Amino acid sequence: MAVQTHPDQLVAILRDTVVALVRRDGPDLSARQLGVFLTVYLTDGPHTVRGLAAELNVSKPAITRALDRLGELDLARRKVDPMDRRSVIVQRTLKGTAFLRDMRQIMSEAEGVVPEMSEAPEAANAEPPRGEGRRAG
Template sequence: MRRQDTPPGASAAVGAALYGLATRATRRLPRDMSLTSAATLATLHKTGPRRITDLAVAEGVTQPAMTVLVRVLEEAGLAERKGDPSDKRVTLVRLTEAGASYVRTRRQAGVDAYARLIDELTGDEVEALAAALPALRHLAELEGHAGAESDR
């Protein structure tokens, strides 16, 4: 729903700019693993240990595909399976320290890449982005809530 004080088309224009920026940035990240593998590691970093079935839903893949992906992450030393202390029948996937380090390093590489681009902007453009930070943070929060809703 468009707010009364938002110019027509502004939401779509900003959405298109953010989407284009995010997709181009994703394509430029190192290709040392699939996007689904990297996303799975990021999910584990953000949410903590999860069941394979929960990870499959969160990443939009089948349970058998997630089982294979987790096996590959285990072989790479980035994730491990552990029993759930509250339910011995359940196995949880969790990040290893190497997996957490990978996520932090990848995230920092993205931050650094954007910082280099921002350094190419004019002072007024940097000020405009800085002024938009509260809105961008709120947008990320809203997206996080929407993602959590779709995981259910």
């Protein structure tokens, strides 16, 4: 039986994951780029610009811009569909597979440091007293 994760824990894991990705060497992805990347890598293909636009409910130009960036970073590539030369297929890359592996590791580590949500939601959302909060650094 799977253990239920509290929504606040999921948000904390997401936050810690995004922060870790941003702090890494090299470029980071926008939310849209990450959404396209994860859709390509976590769902069965073949993936097309038209299909990704429909699945994510965004415009084809938005998908094209995201794929342009993913292509620049070698996280995905586009190839003309040999069966229908009007269509473009999005392909996974070795660098993209490595990025996904790293992301899984980062998320696993983030999950390990998220405290259990045992306090009341109101207390968890309270601001710390002045001078006792986290400091950037």
